[in-house]
Amino acid sequence: MKATVPVTVAGLKTACSQCNLVELCLPFGMSENELDRLDELVGARRKIKRQQNLYRAGDPFEAIYAIRAGSFKTDVLLEDGREQVTGFQMTGEILGLDGISTELHSCNAIALEDSEVCVIAYAKLEELSREVEGLQHQFHKVMSREIVRDHGVMMLLGSxxxxxxxxxxxxxxxxxxxxxxxxxxxxxxxxxxxxxxxxxxxxxxxxxxxxxxxxxxxxxxxxxxxxxxxxxxxxxxxxxxxxxxx
Amino acid sequence: MKATVPVTVAGLKTACSQCNLVELCLPFGMSENELDRLDELVGARRKIKRQQNLYRAGDPFEAIYAIRAGSFKTDVLLEDGREQVTGFQMTGEILGLDGISTELHSCNAIALEDSEVCVIAYAKLEELSREVEGLQHQFHKVMSREIVRDHGVMMLLGSxxxxxxxxxxxxxxxxxxxxxxxxxxxxxxxxxxxxxxxxxxxxxxxxxxxxxxxxxxxxxxxxxxxxxxxxxxxxxxxxxxxxxxx
DNA sequence: TTGTGTGTTTGATGTGGATCAACGGTAGCC
DNA sequence: GGCTACCGTTGATCCACATCAAACACACAA
The missing domain is CATH 1.10.10.10 (Winged helix-like DNA-binding domain superfamily/Winged helix DNA-binding domain)
Structure with missing residues (x-):
């Protein structure tokens, strides 16, 4: 399918509850109980080498990704080759939200250094966030934060x-x-x-x-x-x- | 509180199920049953005169708004007075998503003509979307679509x-x-x-x-x-x- | 009607950042 | 450890869009 490093089926069942990135990542602000439930959500980790794509524009959307180590850029390409970098992402930040709307990714995500992400199956995320109020709320905040960030970039670029x-x-x-x-x-x-x-x-x-x-x-x-x-x-x-x- | 036209407590209990904007608005793609449940969500309508603010940057966030008639612009202001318009919104489009992240609105929404919006209490929306799968899914799509749109604007502005x-x-x-x-x-x-x-x-x-x-x-x-x-x-x-x- | 204000068009000129070009530094790779 | 891409810096020149300026169109009120 893709020329990237295969998925590492992380043996550790305690994905989020033990992670030191909690207060930067999706689980921020969730209770102990809620955190435990989150662990079922994060199925696997995936390593991405420098310069490799986590996903590409047009790829089917199945999961969002939490950066566990390393960093990424996202960009959009015009047919004539012009590139617009839409963001730089660091540990704890979420990648892939662009894919929800059409069920296809609309941009490219490329590792700036050897990196690792937690794969969060989107169907599972929706399911679990119907049950776990804190997760639902946090997920919405993450999306909203991205919108606010984008407005800031527009300010930069336009004014x-x-x-x-x-x-x-x-x-x-x-x-x-x-x-x-x-x-x-x-x-x-x-x-x-x-x-x-x-x-x-x-x-x-x-x-x-x-x-x-x-x-x-x-x-x-x-x-x-x-x-x-x-x-x-x-x-x-x-x-x-x-x-x-x- | 605000110098805008007061809320019209819409007598019509059938807010969305009878609205001709369904396929452009939040309820898009929802089933008949789901639609009926949506009607409880849209509590009131609010009229906004041309040039008036629906909300301002810094206002506490309580609701999102679906445009029922008219159109809006959203903008961000720099301290020195520079304005960046971040979007123009038309009927069926959703305003206020920027407020979720900090529970304060981060931009201004101003009517470009005399307009009317449906007020969707955010707390209720989260509650209902835990029960109504179609609503949850649509809401996420609306947010994601906004992110994708913003990336398009970055492309415009940057390249x-x-x-x-x-x-x-x-x-x-x-x-x-x-x-x-x-x-x-x-x-x-x-x-x-x-x-x-x-x-x-x-x-x-x-x-x-x-x-x-x-x-x-x-x-x-x-x-x-x-x-x-x-x-x-x-x-x-x-x-x-x-x-x-x- | 005429006035007043706000928005639009068009022309003349200026300038911030693009483009073109050459060189210097550094890191990945054999 | 030395070769070789790639990346970064700096200078000279150019041009797309900003700025400044003036006239014009339209809306609304007295």
């Missing part, structure tokens, strides 16, 4: 200038690394300048120049993919009070 | 040129009017050039010029807000094979 977009991107990454217990000030980007550019509606040269400019201004120290934020407040200031572009 | 964006916008409007039984070729836009521009990440002058250019090329006949599409295929061609901008 912000190149440097504002990159500043917003860096602050967002920093905040998500923090939530995962990593340093807010120092992190490693897994995506290329081109992928950042595609996400932000910019060319890679523009991204690179903006990084250089931030470095000159003392906002960040950049060494390839390694980022150190030196002036968080300065970046925040950049986003507002700009004379604006379009 | 397409001004004229491609407007062409895609017009084709999208045409298709949605068709689904509502109106002419695919001739329709009336309820939003201003500035609102279209904000949605498409363009200035109103650029939108106006693109309209003029489309008219010169014979793709459409434009008279203010009244649009007649003369060459659907031509517009479609515009979207692909473009040398591209950014």
């Amino acid at each position: 912000m200038r190149a440097e504002e977009r990159l500043a917003a991107f860096l602050l967002n990454m920093s905040q998500r690394f923090t939530a995962r217990g990593f340093s807010a000030a120092e992190f490693h980007l897994r995506m290329t300048r081109e992928e950042i550019g595609s996400y932000l509606g910019l060319k890679l040269e523009t991204v690179s120049r903006a990084f250089s400019r931030f470095q000159d201004e003392g906002f960040v120290a950049v060494q390839q993919k390694h980022i150190r934020i030196l002036d968080n407040a300065g970046l925040k200031r950049l986003i507002q009070h700009q004379p604006c572009g379009r | 397409m040129r001004a004229e491609e964006r407007l062409a895609a916008f017009l084709l999208n409007m045409s298709q949605r009017f068709t689904a509502r039984g109106f002419s695919a070729a001739e329709f009336h836009l309820r939003m201003t050039r500035e609102e279209i521009g904000s949605y498409l990440g363009l200035k109103l002058e650029t939108v106006s010029r693109a309209f003029s250019r489309f008219q010169d090329e014979g793709f459409v006949a434009v008279q203010q807000k009244h649009i007649r599409i003369l060459d659907n295929a031509g517009l479609k061609r515009l979207i692909q094979h473009q040398p591209c901008g950014r």
